[in-house]
Amino acid sequence: MNGSSAAHHHRRLQLPYLSVILAVAVLVATVNGGEFTDSSAIISRFQQYLRINTAHPEPNYYKAADFIVSVANSLSLESQILEFVKGKPLVLLKWPGRDSSLPSILLNSHTDVVPAEHEKWAHAPFDAHLDTSSGHIYARGSQDMKCVGLQYLEAIRKLQNSGFRPLRTVYLSFVPDEEIGGFDGAKKFADSEVFKKMNVGVVLDEGLASPTENYRLFYAERCPWWLVIKATGAPGHGAKLYDNTAMENLLKSIESVRRFRAAQFDLVKAGLKAEGEVISVNMVFLKAGTPSPSGFVMNLQPSEAQAGFDIRVPPTMDAVSLERRIAEEWAPASRNMTFELGQFKHKVSVFDKFGKPILTSADSSNPWWALLEEAIRNANGKLGKPEIFPASTDARYFRELGLPAIGFSPMSNTPILLHDHNEFLNKDEYLKGIDIYESIIKGYASYVEHLKDEASRDEL
Known part of the structure; x- marks a missing residue:
């Protein structure tokens, strides 16, 4: 066999070997998770x-x-x-x-x-x-x-x-x-x-x-406190002005909460604190009024009113001072108000x-x-x-x-x-x-x- 014939024969022998190598490579890739x-x-x-x-x-x-x-x-x-x-x-x-x-x-x-x-x-x-x-x-x-x-x-x-x-x-x-x-x-x-x-x-x-x-x-992360404030007062005619009605007292609390929320939010807006570093308070429900078949009785001031708040407290904040604020400012007993927090509603400890x-x-x-x-x-x-x-x-x-x-x-x-x-x-x-x-x-x-x-x- 001359040199050129031998070279041609060698090239023909390479083709099947190349196919085998490629097949093995594909198999290895599949086994190793290539298809995945x-x-x-x-x-x-x-x-x-x-x-x-x-x-x-x-x-x-x-x-x-x-x-x-x-x-x-x-x-x-x-x-x-x-x-x-x-x-x-x-x-x-x-x-x-x-x-x-x-x-x-x-x-x-x-x-x-x-x-x-x-x-x-x-x-x-x-x-x-x-x-x-x-x-x-x-x-x-x-x-x-x-x-x-x-x-x-x-x-x-x-x-x-x-x-x-x-x-x-x-x-x-x-x-x-x-x-x-x-x-x-x-x-x-x-x-x-x-x-x-x-x-x-x-x-x-x-x-x-x-x-x-x-x-x-x-x-x-901020710890969730779910607060419900309840106000009570004597019911009365819708045309009469009373002191310390349930709705009046609850509105005072809502306004106090709103001012606190605004002050916290201002820190975020000014770039002084991140959202997670302030106490957030959002009112999530308001429950009041005397139901009637057509909606609510319009000439009767209700004896009870409630508002629910989703509060988020960073673990870096003073939780004791917030609890004091709730008891003394947001829901003071002196205004015929009570609140549920902790045992009755969700409260996650900051510790x-x-x-x-x-x-x-x-x-x-x-x-x-x-x-x-x-x-x-x-x-x-x-x-x-x-x-x-x-x-x-x-x-x-x-x-x-x-x-x-x-x-x-x-x-x-x-x-x-x-x-x-x-x-x-x-x-x-x-x-x-x-x-x-x-x-x-x-x-x-x-x-x-x-x-x-x-x-x-x-x-x-």
Whole structure:
């Protein structure tokens, strides 16, 4: 055989070998999750989750739980369904670490969403419509907070495909009922024997979208106080002027509350304080009058009148002085007024079980905070100033135990649309958030705590 013939024969032999190599490459990619890590597949899973209607008052919790478990199975994560209250399943996933003696990481999210007024949406709220021109995914829960729950799982998928194995155990909890207080979800979970055995060292929970390029981190949240003020007085003819009628006394209280609210709001408007740093007060109901078949009796002054207020108190504020203001100024007994707060209406303490303000250290004294900031920057994310969350999340139930809990949702350059019509999250922002969580989970799950003196530990 001459040289040219031999060369021709060699080239012919290469073709089948090349086909085999390509086939093996495709197989390896598939085995390693290539078919699952394609961006279109990632977005498709997000849409599947969003299409499960978990809105109150009848959230389809079981369908959501089945979906979460199916995704967990594709990642070979351990899973269990807990039902502290029948009909309200909590999904708990586990990615075992190499050292089970180390405190674990808990990534928390809630499966329920608030109701949507369908007729006021441009796209049906549970269709998870992807606008191809803008890249926006319209759905109830796209920001609050089904995005975060799925981003945790997608980040773990990427870490597994890279060969990463966690040193610390990573747990993921998908809890019910956050939008109606979390009493049958995160609260019962945090108080359970199951949670105690998990040896949790830090909790990540939800944050808020940021209209700027800076991500928002939350180290505390305002505690809800639900106040009802009741005024009483002698009933009388609608034409007569009386002193201290129920309505007159209640109106005096409402005006006093309004002045306080305005003063707090002025601090925010002037840029002196963030929204989460002031006490917010909003009247949510007014109940008075004597009903009649056609509405209300117009010539009769009522003997009772009530007003309800949603108050949010930062853990940095003096709660005792606020309680004194309520008793002495907003609902004084001298004006025939009473109020319900605490035992009868919802009141969350501004202190944890150790008597300390219910907040998480947001500086270098807290290694979890420092690790989080470093991980976000490593993934090319930018950070704003640490904040107090203006509303309430399930994080409070973990902070009450003295655990560090940080609120964070990786949504930058995104309008804040939680609980709003046409809630959306851009697909590119969603994908970027997965990279952010990949960096965070890797940093947290690899963390080796250095020896500290007792005083340093107390600061945490």
